[in-house]
Amino acid sequence: MKTSPTKFAVALLAAGLIALTGCSSGDSDSSDDSGSSGDTSRNAVAADGLAAEDAPSEGDGEATLKTQSDSGSDAGGTRDNGGANRPAPATKAMINTGTVSLASPDTEKARFDLQKVVDSHGGTIAEEETSTEDDGTIRRSRVVVRVPAREFADAMKELKKVAELTGSSQGSEDVTTQVIDTEVRVRAQEKSLKRIELLLARAESIADIVSIEAQLTSRQAELDSLKSQQAYLEDQTSLSTITVHLEHQTAAAAKEKKDDEHNAFVGGLLDGWHALTGVGAGLATVVGALLPFAVVLGILGYPVLVLARRLRTRQQVAPQVANAE
Template sequence: MKYRLDDRAIIYTGSITVRVKDVGAAAAQATSIATGSGGFVGGDKRSSNDSYAEATIVLRVPAPKFGAVVDQLAKLGDQQQRDITTEDVTEEALDLDARISSQRARVDSGRRLLAQAKSLSDLVMLEGELAKREADLASLEAKKRRMDDLTALSTITVTLLAPQAEVVTEDDDEIGFMTGLKAGWTGLVGALVLLLTIVGLLLPWLIVIVPVVLGTVWLARRHHRQRLRAMPAPQTPAPTPPSP
């Protein structure tokens, strides 16, 4: 069932970070909230040690209950972050519907033509064309099912942090000596990797080309020396006797 708001097809996506006292217990509560709303758990990743615990759970919930579920998740502890996005895919949905309808008509037409085939060559040609039309229809229907799923079930990614865990944000602007040092080191490593990559790319060619070039130069010089040896020595003209 696709959820539409004012005849619009909307995809809701959200993420929320909550600091909780007990990550395991809060994860169980988050799962219960999703299943209680008619949804399910789409992914569950957890990590912990003696001083750190974190869980990232992907929830799929019915779109009409999206906002209520996010609010319930925020109450599991101290909310640190919340990010909600919406995407209006009404035009894409309508376009897919029209293309599917048209493609189904083409498939039906192909089947009728196939049933009327008079020769083996026509049969083979029409079977190939029908198979292509059916494949195109299956692809369009798969896209439509995916879109229906995204509009019917919203995705919420909830991150649960233990009290001592740090919140990492992508929007934080870090400044300072250590940040500059880290950026400089990263740039240096990247440049070295690029340089070594270029050297590795050129090395096989150099192994082949350099001996050829050196051999060619050596042969040219040898040939030049041999030509010089083969040339007759210039004769000095006899002196002209003085006039009486």
């Protein structure tokens, strides 16, 4: 009976596996006997291999470093910017701004009422510019108010009621995407810095150290810039800005403005009344001017009139007496 070559190959392979298993058991036993010193040796060899792979060569040190760092940063950015991995915001990040223009004959009271509104909404006065009259009265004031974003709408409504409203405007900007992108870029840049610091710790030549430090400085500056943007967005989205312009208004200007606000019918009626009172005033002026002359004429003319009546009576009586005789 002949043995097939296939069966012979299978048997040979099985014998080899058994031998390898025995060797592995022997190595494992010796490894247990050596303790932690063997593990430390293997970790050192692995670390040396990783350093050899990551460290740039002397010929193309800077180019290799840039390639490794950029690829690592891009890889980190790709992981963070992936559509499925991008964090979804709990609420929209909005930057709210508003402007309110007010006028009041009592600017001191209006300024006090403005401060009460700010305090009631947990806000602060970030900036204030005020000019006064010679007597110390506020002529005009510009106040920059910062209130929590959730209080923006209510604060705007109440500030409009502090004094006479002459103008207002408000706007909102959605920066949710910008906030998320900045956060992702900060995390990616921090990971990139850690990789570069690891390369710097393993660098041996002066050229490698100089090149790695240049990359480290550049990326640290970019990270600082991103963190500044992140802090600015956090400030603008958490606190809304309202600019209040307060101007002193005289009583005459207030009355004139109130008259201008009348409709056409009331304006015409007022114009007619003003014309009538003007004519009456003119007639009264004429009468007042002629009255002294009338008094003088009355005093002088009354005796003359009496004398004239007596003479006329005598002239009428004399013919009648003559006829009777």
